[in-house]
Amino acid sequence: MKIVLCTPPIGETLDYSWPPIGLLYIASYLKSKSNHEVKVIDAYCSNETENQFLNQIKKEKPDVIGLSCTSYTFLRSMRLLKKIKQMFPEVIIVLGGIHATFFAEKILKNYKFIDFVVKGEGEITFYKLINNLHNRKKLKNIKGLAFYYKNKIVNNKIEFIEDLDSLPFPDRSLVKSIDYAQCWFGLKLSFGKFTTLLTSRGCPHNCTFCCCSALFKRRWRTRSVENILDELEEIYSQGYDTCIVVDDNFTLNSKRVIKICRGIKKRKIKMNLNCEGRVDKASLEVLKEMKRAGFSTIYFGMESGLQKVLDYYKKGITVEQIKNAVRNAKKARLNVIGSFIIGSPIESKEDILKTLEFATDLHIGLQINSLGIVPGAELWSKLENNNKIRKNDWKSAHSISKYYNNFSEKELLNFIDYSYKLHSKKWLLRLNFLKDIFTLLTGYNIRIISWNLSKNPFLFMKRLIKIFTEGFYPYR
Numbered sequence: 001m002k003i004v005l006c007t008p009p010i011g012e013t014l015d016y017s018w019p020p021i022g023l024l025y026i027a028s029y030l031k032s033k034s035n036h037e038v039k040v041i042d043a044y045c046s047n048e049t050e051n052q053f054l055n056q057i058k059k060e061k062p063d064v065i066g067l068s069c070t071s072y073t074f075l076r077s078m079r080l081l082k083k084i085k086q087m088f089p090e091v092i093i094v095l096g097g098i099h100a101t102f103f104a105e106k107i108l109k110n111y112k113f114i115d116f117v118v119k120g121e122g123e124i125t126f127y128k129l130i131n132n133l134h135n136r137k138k139l140k141n142i143k144g145l146a147f148y149y150k151n152k153i154v155n156n157k158i159e160f161i162e163d164l165d166s167l168p169f170p171d172r173s174l175v176k177s178i179d180y181a182q183c184w185f186g187l188k189l190s191f192g193k194f195t196t197l198l199t200s201r202g203c204p205h206n207c208t209f210c211c212c213s214a215l216f217k218r219r220w221r222t223r224s225v226e227n228i229l230d231e232l233e234e235i236y237s238q239g240y241d242t243c244i245v246v247d248d249n250f251t252l253n254s255k256r257v258i259k260i261c262r263g264i265k266k267r268k269i270k271m272n273l274n275c276e277g278r279v280d281k282a283s284l285e286v287l288k289e290m291k292r293a294g295f296s297t298i299y300f301g302m303e304s305g306l307q308k309v310l311d312y313y314k315k316g317i318t319v320e321q322i323k324n325a326v327r328n329a330k331k332a333r334l335n336v337i338g339s340f341i342i343g344s345p346i347e348s349k350e351d352i353l354k355t356l357e358f359a360t361d362l363h364i365g366l367q368i369n370s371l372g373i374v375p376g377a378e379l380w381s382k383l384e385n386n387n388k389i390r391k392n393d394w395k396s397a398h399s400i401s402k403y404y405n406n407f408s409e410k411e412l413l414n415f416i417d418y419s420y421k422l423h424s425k426k427w428l429l430r431l432n433f434l435k436d437i438f439t440l441l442t443g444y445n446i447r448i449i450s451w452n453l454s455k456n457p458f459l460f461m462k463r464l465i466k467i468f469t470e471g472f473y474p475y476r
Contacts, residue, residue: 002037003030003130004062007044008069008077009053017045017180018196021246022097022122023068024170025198029123032168036130040174044073050080057084064133066118066126068097071374071397078111085113092133096122098215102376103394104146105153117146120158120215121201123167160219164201165227169234182244182274192241199228199260203248205278207301208314209341211376212248220252229263232271242272251277251298254286261293272296279325280317287332297335300325304340305358312346314378319358326362337365340419343400343412344371352415360423368419370412371400 005023020042027038039060043053057065065084069077081093096118100107104117118125125144132138136149143159161167172195180194200223202216235243251257264273274297275290282300290298302322304310310317322338329336340359342352359366373380374397383389388403401409 001064001130002039002060002062003064003066004039004041004057004060005066005068006041006053008067008073008080009043009046009048009050010073010076011047011049017178017183018244018246019170019172019175019178019180020044020068021170021196021198023066024172024174025167026066026122026126027174028168028171030127030130031171033127034130038174042175042178045180046178050076053080054083054087058087061088062091064092064094064130066094066096066122068122069095069099070097071099074099075395082111082113092116094118094126094129096126098211099375101158101215102211105155106394108146108148108153115147119144119146119156121161124159124161160201160216160221162221164221164223169231172235172238182242193239194242194244195235195240196244196246197228197231197235198246199223199250200247200252204252205249205316206314206378208312208378209371209374211374211380213378214376214381220249222253222256225256225259225263228260229267229269232264232269233267236269236271240271242274245273245275247276249278249281250275251281251286254281254283257286258289261289261295264293270294275299276301277325278317279321282321282325282328284328284331287328287334291332291334295334297337298329299337299339300329302338302340302359304344305355306347306351309344309347309351309355312344313341323362326364335365336362337367338362339367339369341369341371342415343407345400345404345406347406349407356415356419356422360419360426363427366419366423368416370409370416373398373400373403 005027007020007023020040023040023042027040030036030038039062041053041056041060043056048056065081067077067081077095081095084091085093092115093113094116095107095114100117101119104119107114107117116129118129121144125142128142129139129145132142136147139145139147140149140154140156143156146153146155148154182194200220202218202220203210203212204218204220206213206218232243271294273290273293273295275295276299279300279302282298287298300322301315303313303315305319305322307319310319326336326338338359340355342355347355356368359368371379373383375394380389383403399409399412401407401412407415
């Protein structure tokens with residue numbers, strides 16, 4: 001049987017591209033348990049058009065298509081899968097991903113060309129589905145599977161994988177033709193071979209804007225340190241230079257982080273590593289261990305400079321912890337990126353301006369976003385309970401401005417533009433900004449600059465001018 005696992009094309013150039021690690025896990029598990037032919041098409045990150053994607057499907061002529069989508073790509077995915085079903089009526093179409101997990105029944109009712117929905121973690125569920133495709137009665141007992149059986153929808157509960165070490169490592173060779181990278185304003189922040197790593201699944205916290213708690217029931221499961229190090233050693237031997245740890249909460253357990261870092265040093269794995277972390281789990285000891293192990297950048301979800309907003313989001317952190325985490329990260333000589341969210345229903349214009357002043361005074365890399373309402377998040381559930389979610393709203397994510405009158409979408413975008421310009425201005429006016437430039441031109445950063453200059457010096461200088469005139473630092 002020929003199986004194609006894919007992501008949908010979005011028809012535009014991305015400022016970053018990470019491998020679809022979830023699909024690679026599913027592909028590896030399926031290959032380890034069967035002799036099926038498995039191919040992965042990452043149309044999302046290869047900047048394919050819809051026609052290019054459909055032509056690839058025509059060329060492959062798969063028996064089964066498994067597509068993973070998000071709330072942001074759901075409608076485009078449905079349009080494409082409908083066309084595929086019209087071209088190949090016999091193909092089995094399986095939908096997966098976070099959005100499909102939350103709306104399995106609605107999807108099956110509204111989009112009859114979807115044959116199955118795989119909910120939650122897909123490795124075991126998808127394998128059992130493929131193994132029992134010709135015996136629909138057996139399919140009724142597969143955890144995490146939703147489908148029609150005798151004109152009624154079977155919607156089985158998710159079962160989490162307890163032993164993450166039992167899963168084979170993601171087969172990155174399935175997407176070796178794609179030049180994945182971490183980028184910034186079109187400039188590469190990674191050089192050589194780039195990949196991602198997942199060391200744990202889930203998160204015990206309950207942030208109101210995030211769907212992770214609903215998806216994983218606030219459970220956090222980890223791989224063993226040895227298993228993580230084995231995979232790092234494997235990808236290092238395969239020539240990978242840069243790796244981003246994509247856990248929802250890599251730094252949750254400090255002792256575990258220290259063991260991983262010391263293991264990296266012991267095994268002489270020399271890679272550039274980045275990760276996300278929480279500001280209440282950012283001790284100087286841990287951050288120094290990370291730096292020694294090869295970590296260069298840490299990304300903190302800071303969200304706001306006002307305690308009342310942090311409490312509204314149920315972040316479980318304080319403004320002082322944000323400041324302390326930044327101090328510690330700088331002492332450890334780590335690059336810091338802070339993410340902030342503006343536009344909550346309890347914020348005024350003055351509140352947003354205070355948060356932007358706070359954020360730009362930290363002198364770190366910034367990512368400023370307007371609050372999004374995503375299915376599965378507590379904010380979504382509250383709106384649903386108050387009958388504010390409209391009939392077709394479930395088909396995509398939405399801006400907060402759709403449901404509350406505090407700010408228009410244009411006003412929020414203006415705040416974001418203002419924040420980046422303010423950030424650039426403050427950085428340039430700092431008395432010690434030359435020290436920042438010196439730091440930028442050392443170690444890993446100088447390798448990044450040299451790489452970009454060697455590849456396209458004109459584009460590099462053009463982007464730098466844009467950064468300093470329109471706003472400093474990444475992911476706009």
